Every structure is written in C-alpha cells, then in structure tokens.
Amino acid sequence: MASGRVDLDGNPIKPITICMIGAGGFIGSHLCEKLLAETPHKVLAVDVYGDKIKHLLEPSGSGSLPWSDRIQFHRLNIKNDPRLEGLIKMADLIINLAAICTPADYNTRPLDTIYSNFIDALPVVKYCSENSKRLIHFSTCEIYGKTIGCFLPKDSPLRQDPAYFVLKEDDSPCIFGPIEKQRWSYACAKQLIERLIYAEGAENGLEFTIVRPFNWIGPRMDFIPGIDGPSEGVPRVLACFSNNLLRREPLKLVDGGQSQRTFVYIKDAIEAVLLMIENPARANGQIFNVGNPNNEVTVRQLAEMMTQVYSKVSAEPPLDTPTIDVSSKEFYGEGYDDSDKRIPDMTIINRQLGWNPKTSLWDLLESTLTYQHRTYAEAIKKAISKPVAN
Ligand code: NAD
Ligand code: UDP
Numbered sequence: 001m002a003s004g005r006v007d008l009d010g011n012p013i014k015p016i017t018i019c020m021i022g023a024g025g026f027i028g029s030h031l032c033e034k035l036l037a038e039t040p041h042k043v044l045a046v047d048v049y050g051d052k053i054k055h056l057l058e059p060s061g062s063g064s065l066p067w068s069d070r071i072q073f074h075r076l077n078i079k080n081d082p083r084l085e086g087l088i089k090m091a092d093l094i095i096n097l098a099a100i101c102t103p104a105d106y107n108t109r110p111l112d113t114i115y116s117n118f119i120d121a122l123p124v125v126k127y128c129s130e131n132s133k134r135l136i137h138f139s140t141c142e143i144y145g146k147t148i149g150c151f152l153p154k155d156s157p158l159r160q161d162p163a164y165f166v167l168k169e170d171d172s173p174c175i176f177g178p179i180e181k182q183r184w185s186y187a188c189a190k191q192l193i194e195r196l197i198y199a200e201g202a203e204n205g206l207e208f209t210i211v212r213p214f215n216w217i218g219p220r221m222d223f224i225p226g227i228d229g230p231s232e233g234v235p236r237v238l239a240c241f242s243n244n245l246l247r248r249e250p251l252k253l254v255d256g257g258q259s260q261r262t263f264v265y266i267k268d269a270i271e272a273v274l275l276m277i278e279n280p281a282r283a284n285g286q287i288f289n290v291g292n293p294n295n296e297v298t299v300r301q302l303a304e305m306m307t308q309v310y311s312k313v314s315a316e317p318p319l320d321t322p323t324i325d326v327s328s329k330e331f332y333g334e335g336y337d338d339s340d341k342r343i344p345d346m347t348i349i350n351r352q353l354g355w356n357p358k359t360s361l362w363d364l365l366e367s368t369l370t371y372q373h374r375t376y377a378e379a380i381k382k383a384i385s386k387p388v389a390n
Contacts, residue, residue, distance in 0.1 A: 005039070007279050008354065015040040018277070019087050021078055021124060022097030024049045026221045027138070027213070030270050031095070032056055036067040039274070043071045044087050047098070050075060051228075052220050079120050088127040093277065095136045096124050100186070102222065104234035107182040107335035117189035125193070129200045134207040134284070136276055139194050141167065141214040141291065141342050142187040145175040150340040168345040169212070169287045182335035194287070201285060209276050209283040214291025214344045218266030218364065219371040227379050234332070237261075241303060242372045245310040246380045250324040254331050257300030257323070260341040264292035265364035268357040275353040282352045289344035292357035295364075296343060309365045314373050 005013045018035065022028050024047030032053050035041050045053060050073050058068040078084050078098055088094055100109070100116040121137070128135040149164035158164050166172075174191055176184035200206035222239035223229025224246065234240065244251045272290045276283040297305065300323070307322045328336040349355050 005278075008275070008282060009279075013039075013278050015042070016092040016277075017042040017044065017090060018093045018095060019044045019046065019091035020095045020097065021046045021084075022099065022138075023047050023073075024051070024053050025097055026052070026218075027216060027266070027270075027273075028097050029053050029056075029220050030218070030266050031097075031273055032071065034270050034274055035277075036071060039278075041070070041277075044091055045071060045073045046076060046078065046084070046087060047073075048075065048077050078124065079115075084123060085127050088124070088133055089131055091133065093134045093136065094124065094128050095138075095273075095277075096121060097138045099138070101140070102234070102236055103183065103186075103336075104332055106184070106186045108333055110182040110185040110335075113185045114189045117186055118193050121193045122196070125197055125200060125206070128208075129204050129206045132205075132207075134209075134280060135197065136209045136211065136273070136283075137193070137197055139190045139210050139212050139287075140187065141212050141289065141344065142339060143174055143191050143194065143212060144172055144339070144342070145184065145187055146177070146339060147341050148173070148175070162343075165341050166293075166343050166345050167289065169289055169348055171345075177337045180335060181337040183332075183337040198287075207280065207284045209285075210287040211273065211276070212287065212289050212344075213264075213269065214289060214342055215261050215263045216266050216269045216290070217263050218368050219375075221266075221368075224372075224376050224380070226383055227376055237299065237302065238368070241306050242310075242369065242376075245306065245314075245369070246372065246376050247384065248316070248319060250319060250321055251303040251307065252326045252331060253300055253303060253323050254326060255328045255338070256325055257303060258298055259338050260296055260298050261302070262291050262293055262296045262343055263302070263361055263364065264290065264295065264357050265359035265367075268292065268359050272349060272353065272355045275355055279353060286348060286352055288349045288352075289346065290349065290355075291342070291344035291346075292359075293343050293346060294357070295361040297361065305361065306365055306369065309362065310369050310373070313366065313370045314377065 023045035029052035100113050144167045147165040149159045197208050217238045222235030225233045241251050303323050307318045311318045
C-alpha cells in the first residue's frame with residue numbers, strides 16, 4: 001500500500017499525523033477513507049458526529065480493520081473543548097472542515113453560521129500559528145458571491161465573455177448582496193477567516209493552504225429528511241432532489257431553477273486534497289479552486305438529469321410532472337439570495353498540482369443515485385407506509 005510512494009517532485013512521502021476537524025462530515029468521511037486505504041498517514045478524526053465514519057472505526061476489540069492503529073475518533077465540539085490544542089500539538093498537519101454549510105441555515109441561523117465559520121475557526125488558526133503547524137482550511141466557492149456579469153444588462157454581449165464570469169482565486173472580486181440578505185453571512189464569515197489565515201501567513205509565517213470547493217457531490221452528502229436527519233431539515237440540492245425522487249414527489253425549483261452550478265464528483269475532488277496534503281512545497285501559501293468547469297448546468301437541468309438517472313437506477317418511471325416551481329421566500333424564508341453562476345478557473349491548481357477532474361455529471365449522478373437508492377429506498381417505503389399518529 002504505502003511503501004515507495006513519492007510526491008510530484010519525486011521525493012519519498014513520509015508518513016504524517018493529520019488532525020482532521022469535521023472528519024465526520026461528507027468531505028471528511030471520503031478523505032478519511034482515502035487516507036486510510038491508500039496512504040500510511042495517521043488520522044486524529046475530530047467531530048461532534050461520527051456516523052459517516054463508523055465503518056472506518058474499529059468495532060471494539062475486533063482487530064478486523066487493516067488501518068485500526070491509524071485512526072482515532074475524538075468526539076468533541078471545537079467551540080468549547082480544551083482537548084483541541086493538545087490534538088493540534090500531536091499532529092503534523094491540521095485540516096479544518098468544521099462548519100455550518102447548508103444554505104437553508106445562512107438566513108435562518110445567521111448567528112450560528114457566522115460563529116461556526118469565523119469565531120469557532122479562530123482557535124484552530126491560532127493554535128496552528130503558535131505551534132508552527134501546517135493548516136489546510138476549507139473555505140468555499142461562495143466567497144466569490146455573484147459574478148460581475150450578472151450586473152450587466154440582460155442583452156449585453158459581454159455576458160458571454162468569460163472575463164465577466166469565470167472565478168479566479170487571485171483576480172476575481174468577492175461580490176455579496178446587502179446585509180439584510182443574510183444568505184451572505186456564510187460567505188462573509190468564510191472570507192474573513194481566509195483573510196485572517198492569509199495575514200497569519202504574511203505576518204507570522206503560518207504555512208497554510210485554502211481550499212474553495214465548487215459544489216462537491218456524491219454519496220453520504222448531507223441527510224435525507226425524516227430518515228437520517230430532521231423531517232423539516234433542508235439539506236443541499238443533491239439531497240433535496242434525492243429525497244423528492246425517493247418519495248416520488250416533484251423536485252422543487254427555487255425561483256425557476258435558473259441559477260447555474262458546476263458539480264464535481266467527490267472522489268475526483270479528494271484526489272486534489274491528497275495532492276495538497278502530500279505536496280506541501282507546492283500547496284503552501286496557495287488558495288485553490290477545486291471544481292469541474294465542464295459540468296455546468298442550471299438547477300433546472302440538474303433536476304431533469306437527476307430525474308432521468310434516478311428512473312434508470314430505480315427502474316421506476318418518472319412522474320408526469322417531475323418538477324414544480326417555488327419562490328425562494330417560500331422555500332428558504334426571508335433574506336435568501338443566490339449565486340448566479342460558478343465556473344472555477346483551474347489555472348492555479350493545474351500549475352501547482354497538475355490536477356484535473358475526470359468524472360462527467362451523468363456518471364457522477366449515476367453512481368451517487370445508485371447509492372441513494374440502495375441506502376434509502378427501503379427506509380423511505382417503510383416511513384411512508386407507517387400510519388400517521390393523530
Ligand atoms: P458537512 O456538514 O458534511 O461536514 C462538516 C462537519 O463538521 C460535520 O460532520 C459537523 O458535525 C462538523 N462540525 C461542525 N461544527 C463543529 C464543531 N463545532 N466541532 C466539531 N465538529 C463540528 O460539510 P462538508 O460538505 O463535508 O463540508 C466541509 C467543509 O467544506 C466546510 O467547511 C464547508 O464550508 C466546505 N465546503 C464544502 C462544499 C461542498 O461542496 N461539499 C462547498 C463549499 C464549501
Ligand atoms: N435548490 C433548488 N431546490 C432545492 C434545493 C436547492 O432549486 O430543493 C437550488 C438553490 O436555490 C441553489 C442551488 O439549488 O440555487 C444549489 O443549492 P445548494 O443548497 O446545493 O447550495 P449552493 O450551491 O447554493 O451553495
């Protein structure tokens with residue numbers, strides 16, 4: 001497995017200990033899997049929640065997993081737990097994934113969102129800086145906000161010019177809406193923590209890498225309301241649409257589903273993170289867009305494609321009316337706003353790490369919806385058939 005592995009410059013890769021905060025989430029679970037299966041590194045997995053990495057942790061005393069001595073789970077809340085500094089001191093590299101990062105929370109729980117994405121990340125940055133530990137911090141593509149192009153007249157030919165919409169780490173501005181549009185509380189908190197990390201690098205020599213994920217999707221993303229998450233919860237779009245498909249309900253298109261997104265398969269994106277982990281000389285001091293510019297669709301097109309793919313993997317015919325329109329106010333409440341278009345510029349990650357995404361949108365939806373169907377279809381059937389208590 002591990003011996004003889006070399007970095008992009010041909011140097012042998014030494015085993016390290018990684019303190020991964022937020023390891024129990026969607027991205028964390030895939031990164032843990034990758035590190036344990038394909039590298040010699042050790043993981044100190046920190047989270048308040050561990051269900052998504054349960055399969056990687058040793059059932060007590062069984063001795064059955066090949067990596068059992070390379071992962072420890074520490075159930076703790078980084079908001080208020082004094083064990084955090086000790087864990088950071090034990091590690092060579094800290095990866096911070098912990099965040100509130102579902103849009104339904106940004107306008108309805110703006111304080112929690114700002115605390116989680118800025119205040120709670122402060123001690124992590126401080127302990128890394130004080131103890132000279134390398135930090136890979138997860139930010140977001142949402143930091144770019146809206147594109148310059150969306151402010152041009154609808155019929156302006158400049159709207160077709162990539163200079164007005166492609167998002168570049170070292171060039172594009174961050175354009176958010178007014179304060180009363182609380183959607184931007186998340187992006188703004190992430191922007192400030194990015195600036196703080198950058199400043200720690202400039203003034204105190206912190207070795208850092210900032211990752212800006214562009215809609216990473218795949219198995220284990222979020223939850224299915226009423227099955228493994230709250231019935232009234234609103235996850236991100238992949239899980240919302242999966243839930244609708246599983247329940248044979250129309251998919252809800254917010255404000256006409258006209259916003260555009262580029263989706264990247266989680267397994268492709270994890271390859272990029274592994275390159276960052278194992279090539280510090282190429283990754284330190286960098287901010288990386290990680291996305292798939294070739295997989296752009298409107299949300300409406302995503303809904304149509306997911307309907308088609310789900311019909312194929314479940315062998316159930318699509319509904320006669322597969323989508324319905326809802327207003328953002330009805331769906332998310334007051335203060336919602338949206339990013340119009342998100343195409344990542346790939347120059348920096350290409351130059352530094354030679355990384356490119358591989359998986360087409362159709363293929364990634366096929367494997368993800370196969371997983372959703374296999375994991376949830378039975379549970380949904382049971383939930384639907386239960387008599388409602390009165
Ligand atoms: P996720 O919600 O699945 O994972 C976050 C994890 O952090 C959860 O398991 C949660 O329990 C944990 N966590 C939150 N607060 C904590 C605390 N105080 N103490 C301990 N653990 C805590 O989200 P994800 O999709 O895996 O995203 C990970 C990171 O990537 C986040 O910082 C997010 O902002 C960023 N990101 C992800 C995407 C994407 O496409 N998935 C896009 C943009 C940004
Ligand atoms: N969306 C939608 N229906 C849903 C859930 C989301 O139309 O059931 C839209 C949402 O308004 C946004 C896009 O899908 O335009 C992507 O939403 P997501 O929650 O995945 O997060 P974002 O990409 O905005 O960070």
